[in-house]
Amino acid sequence: MEFSPYSYLSAHSPEAISNYVNTVEFEKGQLLYQPPQYITPIYEIVKGAMRVGTYSPMGMEVCYDILRPGEFFGNLRYLNGQFSEFAKSLSSVIVREYECDFFKRITVVEPDISEWFNIQLVKRWSRAEDRLYAVRSLDAGSKVRKIMFDFQNGVEDASGRLINLQKILTLQDIADLTGLTRQTVSKVLKEEICA
Secondary structure (H helix, E strand, O other): OOOOHHHHHHHHOHHHHHHHEEEEEEOOOOEEEOOOOOOOOEEEEEEOOEEEEEEOOOOOEEEEEEEOOOOEEOOOOOOOOOOOOEEEEOOOEEEEEEOHHHHHHHHHHOHHHHHHHHHHHHHHHHHHHHHHHHHHHOOHHHHHHHHHHHOOOOEEOOOOOEEOHHHHOOHHHHHHHHOOOHHHHHHHHHHHHHO
């Protein structure tokens, strides 16, 4: 079993779970939060996949990551109100909601949770750097192939059904993650299928 704050708290501080953690299920396509909402719990994905992003000046969704089980998201309130993110379920999801101040405290005072948190941050940072490198250095076909490879593994949704992440990503999601247009992504995918 992979480490999670929840499993650690279950073994070492079960009363904290009843006081500061809720398990919640959301249907596909549900917004968990969006601007101008700045106060959010910290979420840990148990099952399903989430899209996180922001809005363009024209109000269009811009995806900057797809999150899977074991990952966390939400406003940790470290940026002095500079939080302008949405979180939307790509499938039905089960998440754990941690009260933000509690989550921040346990990532500091519990060494095992602190190590998990640091690993998660470095993974996300590394993934962002890897995507930025791809956007700046690869041709269109290579960018799309790389993203599709990143999402080749399925995840279980809230009902336990295996979902193929590649099939639930929209052309716009792929475009946002690769720095391409939706039309270019469509053309590349058609060429890949025909090849």
